[in-house]
Amino acid sequence: MPELPEVETVCAGLHDLVVGQQIVDVRVYESRLRYPVPMELADVLSGETVVSLRRRAKYLLMDIGPQVVILHLGMSGSLRWVSDGQTPQKHDHVDIVFSGGCLRFHDPRRFGLIVLAPPPVEQHRLLAHLGPEPLSDDFDGQWLFEKSRGRRIAIKSLLMENRVVVGVGNIYANESLFLSGMAPKKTSGELTDQQCVILVDKIKKVLAEAIKAGGTTLQDFVNGHGQPGYFQQKLYVYGRDEQPCLICGTMIERCRIGQRSTFYCPECQKLE
Template sequence: MPELPEVETTRQGVAPHCEGQTITEVTVRDGRLRWPVPDDLPERLQGQVVRSVERRAKYLLLQLDTGTVIVHLGMSGSLRVITDQSPAMKHDHVELQLANGRLLRFNDPRRFGCWLWAERPDQHPLLRDLGPEPLSEVFNGPWLHRQSRNKQTPVKSFIMDNHVVVGVGNIYANEALFKAGIHPRRKAGRISLDRYHLLAQAIRETLAAAILMGGTTLRDFVNSDGKPGYFAQSLLVYGRGGEACWECGRALKEIRMNNRSTVYCTRCQR
């Protein structure tokens, strides 16, 4: 599933082509996504100007004068700018024709994504209870420490909770915990403020580096220009179970937590 860096990479890729452009036509070829595309979405969008393309957690927000389109890529979705008028493919479900002649095309083979409408996106059920953005000033060690008090949940699950902080998916949780030297099974409520300072910084650095490199290469994800991300080449632990730790040389251990692959170093992470 595309994680925050992949979604941010998509935002950066499509925004320059869409912002300031009038939507001249809306085509919904198959509205049977995770939540049905509203029947009146084409009517709401046609003639509107895309004021900005923003991101909240893993959601892309197309800001218009009368409201906001909430887009989620789901497990296999991609959002691309089409400049050559190439014909739609089998799983191209939603398409916006822009005044500059370009198309914003949404492809989603598994149909777990969404295109929804909200007049007040901050009050929408998908967005209103989300935690802070990991690259914002609000997110820091003291925030994590306060949120973790008396929690018995493993710290890996804790930082993947979108009510605590958004966008720390499985890959980046593995990487950040390794950088901070924290065992993924350690109880969140038993971690000190000093160690949460390290973890918050590790989360920020990991996500920022992934965004800079274009995200992580995942089986079902391509960027808006059709090219895969390259952060996978820099992964320290994820996907490397049984290989040597690059810090101490001991074999990395791989386990399952909440049906997710979890890789860590038994010597470096405590």
Template sequence: MPELPEVETTCRGIAPHIEGQIIKQVIIRQPKLRWPVPETLSQTLTGLSIQSVSRRAKYLLFSTTSGTVLLHLGMSGSLRIMSTDQTVGKHDHIDFIFNDGTILRFNDPRRFGAVLWTTEPAAEHQLLKNLGPEPLLPDFNGELLYSLSRNRTIAVKSFIMDSHIVVGVGNIYANEALFMAGIQPTRQAGKVSLARYQKLAECIRVVLQQAIQQGGTTLRDFVNEVGKPGYFQQQLKVYGRAGLPCVGCNQPLTEIRIANRSTVFCPNCQR
């Protein structure tokens, strides 16, 4: 599933191609995604200009003078910049065609993605309004994690993966950040000290920034706006390395399940 770094990579990749462009046509080949594509979307968007492309959590936001397109990549979705002579594939569900001939194509084999429209402020949309802070912005820090974790008995890994606490810390990056911070993922969230949360917040930021610089992590489906994979997988220290030597102490890494998610850690380095 594309996580925050993959979505941010997509956002940065497509923005220069479509910001300031006028939508000439929207072709909807498959409206049955996670939620139905609005029936009037093509008519609504035709003639509008894309003022900005941004990201909130794992949603891409295409802002216009009349409203905002909310797009989610789902489990296997991708957005690619195409030319008019490129063949339409089986899972190419939506094309945004611009006046200069640029095509932004939404491909989603599993159809868990979404393309929605709102005329209200995007921040007030029901899918966004209750989300936690962005981990790469200043309002996310260890003090926040510490204050929200008091008396919480859930595993710290589940705690930082809760989008109401902080957005975008998916399974891969939670594993990596906890390893970098030296915190065992099973530790109760309410029993982690302020100092350790301060370190964990910084590690979350570092891991996500590193992943963005590498274009995301490709495990199954993710490709960027030109169809290339991300390369952060080559830098993973624990995720996907169960049984292999820890890069810190050379002891075998352990794999368990937390909230039905694969969790890999070093019992020696993480306490």
């Protein structure tokens, strides 16, 4: 699934191509996504100018003034800039057409979404419950410490709760915990205030580096121009089970926490 750095990479790559440009047409080839594509999508968007393109959590928000288009890439979706007239292929579901090209929404599993919402979009039911952005000042050690009090769940599960912090998906939770020296099964409520400060610092660094590298390509991810991300070359534990730890040489182990594959070094990441 594209995570926050991947969505941020797509947003940054497409921003200058669409902001300030007028939408000339919308073509829906397949409306059956996670939620049905609005029947009025073409009527609402055609003739409107894109005011902004931004990210909130793993959602892309395209502001056209009277409405906001909320897009989510789902498990395997992509949003790419292609030339208008390029023949849609299998799993290409929606084209938002501009004079110089079009945004093409591609989603083999159809878990993504395209919905319309009136401003302020932050009040929409998909966004209203979301916690702070991980790279913002609102997400700090004190916030994480307060949110972890009394919680008996594993710290990795806490980091993946969108009400606590958005966008710290499976890949980056694994990597941040490794760099913090914390076992992913550690009980959230047992974290000290200083451990929360350290963990937040590592989360910010891992995400910033992943964005700089253009995201992580594991299966389907490509950016808005069809290019892969390169952060996978820097992964310490994710997907490296039964391989030696790059720090101490101990074999990386794999377990399941919250139904998600979890990777860790039993030597570098202690429960204590």
